[in-house]
Amino acid sequence: MTAVDPRNAPAVEVRGLVKDYSSRRGSHRALNGIDLTAAAGEVTAVLGPNGAGKTTTVRIVGTLVRPTAGTVTVAGVDAVRDPRRVRGLIGLSGQYAAVDNKLTGYENLRMLARLYGAGARDARARARQLLERFRLDDVGSRAVSTYSGGMRRRLDLAGALVARPPLIILDEPTTGLDPRSRNDMWDIVAELKAEGTAVLLTTQYLEEADRLADAIAVIDRGVVVARGTPTELKERVRPPAVDVRLRRPEDLRLASDLLPNMNFRVHRTTVAEGWFTVDGRHGSASMVDVLSRLHRTGIDVGDARINVPDLDDVFFESTGRSAEPMGAVEAVGAGEPT
Numbered sequence: 001m002t003a004v005d006p007r008n009a010p011a012v013e014v015r016g017l018v019k020d021y022s023s024r025r026g027s028h029r030a031l032n033g034i035d036l037t038a039a040a041g042e043v044t045a046v047l048g049p050n051g052a053g054k055t056t057t058v059r060i061v062g063t064l065v066r067p068t069a070g071t072v073t074v075a076g077v078d079a080v081r082d083p084r085r086v087r088g089l090i091g092l093s094g095q096y097a098a099v100d101n102k103l104t105g106y107e108n109l110r111m112l113a114r115l116y117g118a119g120a121r122d123a124r125a126r127a128r129q130l131l132e133r134f135r136l137d138d139v140g141s142r143a144v145s146t147y148s149g150g151m152r153r154r155l156d157l158a159g160a161l162v163a164r165p166p167l168i169i170l171d172e173p174t175t176g177l178d179p180r181s182r183n184d185m186w187d188i189v190a191e192l193k194a195e196g197t198a199v200l201l202t203t204q205y206l207e208e209a210d211r212l213a214d215a216i217a218v219i220d221r222g223v224v225v226a227r228g229t230p231t232e233l234k235e236r237v238r239p240p241a242v243d244v245r246l247r248r249p250e251d252l253r254l255a256s257d258l259l260p261n262m263n264f265r266v267h268r269t270t271v272a273e274g275w276f277t278v279d280g281r282h283g284s285a286s287m288v289d290v291l292s293r294l295h296r297t298g299i300d301v302g303d304a305r306i307n308v309p310d311l312d313d314v315f316f317e318s319t320g321r322s323a324e325p326m327g328a329v330e331a332v333g334a335g336e337p338t
């Protein structure tokens with residue numbers, strides 16, 4: 001067998017991952033055949049509702065939990081057969097925080113650096129460097145027990161980076177953080193990516209996945225129900241639409257006659273305000289087209305916007321759980337769906 005060159009292997013490759021948890025009440029299948037790839041130098045987000053299997057998946061990749069079946073490689077190294085080697089390739093941060101509350105932030109990082117084999121001087125230097133990088137230098141000499149949630153999370157992540165691993169695993173890095181700490185965390189993830197570190201993170205926040213991820217896997221009930229880049233996932237839900245509000249709602253019928261073959265539709269809830277929707281697969285070009293046709297006919301437009309599906313739509317589409325039911329859509333006029 002030829003050895004895999006770690007430089008060419010994906011940061012993470014998971015195939016057919018199954019995990020059964022047993023209890024006195026019987027066995028529970030938490031993962032039911034997960035396939036997942038995280039490319040080197042990219043941020044990959046595992047998104048899903050509570051209990052979907054996100055933590056179990058990344059814990060298996062992090063060699064903290066053994067799978068029931070399936071294969072996991074990290075940079076080409078088998079995580080089930082060779083967990084020690086894999087541990088040297090990853091930094092883990094999240095719900096399994098290994099920070100000692102009685103020690104100061106500086107002492108925690110210095111200790112970790114020593115554990116990873118750094119000499120006393122290098123360990124001190126690395127600890128100071130990380131405190132500065134994570135904007136913890138002011139509080140580095142305080143016991144961690146006095147830290148806020150955001151500081152603690154940053155220290156935990158700093159600890160995961162002590163050994164400069166090529167892959168960082170972040171389990172729900174911003175759950176419970178205030179908006180400012182969340183933004184700090186997002187900046188740090190973006191910096192890690194810019195430095196070429198692969199990041200595998202779990203999140204329940206659609207905005208977080210949208211903002212940070214190059215690739216997203218949506219997990220529900222132990223299976224991947226959707227995967228792709230944020231843009232691909234959104235485009236798969238439906239093409240963009242153009243929403244327009246006419247100043248005179250009574251112009252709707254005229255507008256509908258003017259825009260054939262554009263799947264003209266109005267919402268029952270907003271028809272009285274003059275809103276209508278047409279397909280907008282060409283984005284701004286579709287919008288310009290619609291507005292100029294209305295303008296030429298003397299129909300006054302009050303408002304117009306391109307309506308692109310967001311990750312909420314992706315999530316609800318792929319997990320089968322819908323948001324607030326939308327007002328029923330009814331067609332007026334002659335517009336035929338394209």
Ligand SMILES: Nc1ncnc2c1ncn2[C@@H]1O[C@H](COP(=O)(O)OP(=O)(O)OP(=O)(O)O)[C@@H](O)[C@H]1O
Pocket residue numbers: 021022028030048049050051052053054055056057204
């Ligand atoms: N140690 C365990 N023993 C038994 N069942 C477990 C254990 N850990 C997780 N589970 C179960 O496995 C399923 C997946 O859990 P997991 O923590 O991976 O989900 P999650 O997507 O990370 O959820 P959350 O967003 O709530 O953290 C859940 O039904 C959970 O109750």
